[in-house]
Amino acid sequence: MDQDEQDRALPIANVSRIMKQILPPSAKISKEGKQVMQECVTEFISFVTGEASDKCHKENRKTVNGDDICWALSSLGFDNYAEAIGRYLHKYRQAEREKINHDKKYENPHINRAPPPPLLLSRVTRDKVENPPPSPPNQSG
Amino acid sequence: MEDIGGSSSNDNNNNGGIIKEQDRLLPIANVGRLMKRILPQNAKISKEAKETMQECVSEFISFVTSEASEKCRKERRKTVNGDDICWALATLGFDNYAEPMRRYLHRYREVEVDHNKVNLQEKGNSPEEKDDELFKLSNRGVGL
Numbered sequence: 001m002d003q004d005e006q007d008r009a010l011p012i013a014n015v016s017r018i019m020k021q022i023l024p025p026s027a028k029i030s031k032e033g034k035q036v037m038q039e040c041v042t043e044f045i046s047f048v049t050g051e052a053s054d055k056c057h058k059e060n061r062k063t064v065n066g067d068d069i070c071w072a073l074s075s076l077g078f079d080n081y082a083e084a085i086g087r088y089l090h091k092y093r094q095a096e097r098e099k100i101n102h103d104k105k106y107e108n109p110h111i112n113r114a115p116p117p118p119l120l121l122s123r124v125t126r127d128k129v130e131n132p133p134p135s136p137p138n139q140s141g
Numbered sequence: 142m143e144d145i146g147g148s149s150s151n152d153n154n155n156n157g158g159i160i161k162e163q164d165r166l167l168p169i170a171n172v173g174r175l176m177k178r179i180l181p182q183n184a185k186i187s188k189e190a191k192e193t194m195q196e197c198v199s200e201f202i203s204f205v206t207s208e209a210s211e212k213c214r215k216e217r218r219k220t221v222n223g224d225d226i227c228w229a230l231a232t233l234g235f236d237n238y239a240e241p242m243r244r245y246l247h248r249y250r251e252v253e254v255d256h257n258k259v260n261l262q263e264k265g266n267s268p269e270e271k272d273d274e275l276f277k278l279s280n281r282g283v284g285l
Contacts, residue, residue, distance in 0.1 A: 010171045017164060018199050019206040023221065027210060032223035032249060036242050037205065040230065041167075041198055042175060043238070048194070049176040053184060064180065066189035073197065081197055088196055092189060 012038050048072045066092070166195045205229045223249070 016034045023029070051072035052064050066089045074082035173191045180186070208229035209221050223246045231239035 010167050010175070014167050015202060018167070018202045019221070021165075022203040022207045023210050024214070026219055027213065028220040030220050030222040032246065033209075033221045033226055035249060036223040036226045036246060037202060039245055040205070040226070040238055040242055041202055044201055045172060045175045045194060045198055046179045048197070050179045052190075053180045056184065057181070062183060063185040063187050064176070064190045065187040066193040069190050069193045069197065081200065084200070085193055085197055089189065089193060092192065 009038050009042055015041060048076065048078075051075055166199050169195055172198065205233065205235075208233055 012034050015038045016029060019029055019034070019037060020027075048069060049064070049072070052068040055068055055071060055075075056062070056064055066085075070082050070085050070089065073079075073085060169191050172195050173186060176186055176191065176194060177184075205226060206221070206229070209225040212225055212228060213219070213221055223242075227239050227242045227246065230236075230242060
């Protein structure tokens with residue numbers, strides 16, 4: 001049971017930490033709030049990866065790459081994610097090339113690759129989403 | 142020199158600088174494992190695909206949590222709970238996620254109650270229903 005659950009989910013501490021980064025300092029998160037997000041995000045990974053896998057299958061390729069993930073996001077309607085992730089991939093590849101060039105130049109195997117900057121998509125996506133305001137959801141109290 | 146995204150705001154950063162990667166993202170091993178579970182047996186995943194998914198999924202958490210937080214702020218509550226997450230999903234258009242998550246919450250609360258009872262009797266409890274829920278969700282092919 002424990003092993004199955006561990007394999008099935010992402011670590012709740014990491015999920016919680018990411019949630020906290022977007023919340024005001026005084027906010028708290030209930031245990032069930034963390035668990036719902038944990039389940040939700042696990043499913044999101046499967047959903048996007050499944051779409052990318054179909055594309056690879058049709059093209060007779062075995063390796064899912066970053067472009068496939070971007071394509072899957074766009075295909076599933078996550079256009080704002082696809083755009084931002086596309087920019088991320090571009091910078092990622094630049095950073096990789098710079099690392100290679102730097103290593104060649106100095107022959108130093110200990111150079112650390114600088115991580116690409118965070119996306120800060122939430123702000124952009126929120127603004128776009130709020131422009132065509134979503135219809136009020138049916139909510140039973 | 143670091144290029145910090147389009148926005149110059151540092152509100153998201155706890156220490157005014159870039160958050161360490163290990164704190165900003167979910168572990169790549171776990172993300173990779175989840176991706177593998179949905180792929181055919183002979184498929185492989187490039188490192189950049191895993192890192193792309195890491196970024197994407199962390200952003201998704203922030204996006205949904207931000208919406209839930211706004212609701213809590215308006216209602217002057219300090220604790221984000223499961224219902225707030227479900228509400229945020231529906232508000233943002235993730236209706237197919239919101240419905241199963243509400244059912245998950247319902248069963249979660251049942252299991253919590255059972256678990257508290259069972260604790261007194263020192264017995265184990267099966268999470269099969271949760272698996273069923275996710276299984277149905279995956280098979281239905283969630284579409285937006």
